[in-house]
Amino acid sequence: MVIYSHSKLSTFEQCPLKYKLRYIDKIKPEIEKTIEAHLGTSVHDTLEWVYNSIKENSERSITLDEIINHYIDIWKKDLTQDILIVKKQLTQTDYFNKGIQFLADYYQKHYPFKDGTIECEKEITINLDENTQIRGFIDRLVYDIENNRYEIHDYKTAGTLPSQEKMDQDRQLALYSIAIKEIYGEDKEVLLVWHYLAYNHKIISKRTQEQLEDLKEETKKLIRDIQNTRIFLPSKSILCEWCEYKSICPEWNFEIDSKISEKILSKKVNPFPEFNNNEKEKLDIWN
Numbered sequence: 294m295v296i297y298s299h300s301k302l303s304t305f306e307q308c309p310l311k312y313k314l315r316y317i318d319k320i321k322p323e324i325e326k327t328i329e330a331h332l333g334t335s336v337h338d339t340l341e342w343v344y345n346s347i348k349e350n351s352e353r354s355i356t357l358d359e360i361i362n363h364y365i366d367i368w369k370k371d372l373t374q375d376i377l378i379v380k381k382q383l384t385q386t387d388y389f390n391k392g393i394q395f396l397a398d399y400y401q402k403h404y405p406f407k408d409g410t411i412e413c414e415k416e417i418t419i420n421l422d423e424n425t426q427i428r429g430f431i432d433r434l435v436y437d438i439e440n441n442r443y444e445i446h447d448y449k450t451a452g453t454l455p456s457q458e459k460m461d462q463d464r465q466l467a468l469y470s471i472a473i474k475e476i477y478g479e480d481k482e483v484l485l486v487w488h489y490l491a492y493n494h495k496i497i498s499k500r501t502q503e504q505l506e507d508l509k510e511e512t513k514k515l516i517r518d519i520q521n522t523r524i525f526l527p528s529k530s531i532l533c534e535w536c537e538y539k540s541i542c543p544e545w546n547f548e549i550d551s552k553i554s555e556k557i558l559s560k561k562v563n564p565f566p567e568f569n570n571n572e573k574e575k576l577d578i579w580n
């Protein structure tokens with residue numbers, strides 16, 4: 294059985310070389326985490342704690358102070374001093390304060406957090422065919438008893454707000470909804486809900502059964518493309534600034550460091566895994 298995740302698929306779409314370094318070569322990067330990822334994890338974990346606390350005791354009333362204190366504990370526990378901050382005009386404190394603002398806004402809008410949450414961080418599996426699975430985690434699964442429907446909630450701490458049209462095409466939660474329909478019934482309505490915390494704004498979408506069938510086929514095709522890839526070329530973009538492999542990526546080091554091939558090979562990184570040395574030379578990329 295071959296297992297993929299949404300982030301694995303997205304990494305390949307963003308940059309095949311990054312996919313190879315991360316998932317095939319399994320290179321441990323020098324800097325493992327960006328400040329944005331740390332902010333995202335801290336806020337996610339805090340909201341998970343909020344909803345799990347209410348689930349354990351439905352009489353419980355959680356104050357904003359408790360939520361902030363929990364966030365501070367998580368933030369401090371996992372913060373490392375070498376964490377990558379790409380936006381040099383911002384500091385760790387700026388990001389920390391963003392998290393406080395996100396949670397305070399979320400609190401105002403969603404208190405007392407009693408909306409039919411079934412489970413946080415729910416693990417799901419989608420069987421694309423007998424040999425391929427997608428696995429993932431739903432931030433929060435809700436059952437709306439009044440409307441007899443399920444809701445897949447996802448928290449976003451990004452600083453940009455996508456359009457409704459873009460989210461109507463989004464793959465991740467749509468794939469997760471296939472798993473929810475497999476569990477609760479194909480006829481059940483499933484809403485996809487994104488919380489864009491920086492804007493205190495919710496985007497809601499849904500898919501028809503036909504759209505989900507098409508999505509399955511598109512995803513299977515993407516997986517076939519990954520499996521048939523022999524040359525994992527770099528794909529330079531603005532996202533390289535956040536890439537954990539930038540320091541060893543030929544796309545960024547080729548001209549300034551003539552020993553880059555040595556550097557990469559010493560780390561057992563080979564962006565052309567299926568090519569022998571002669572073929573590499575033909576490609577003229579290592580010269």
Ligand code: SF4
Nearest residue numbers: 308527528533536542
């Ligand atoms: S730095 Fe950019 S081009 Fe290089 S591996 Fe990372 S995402 Fe790809």
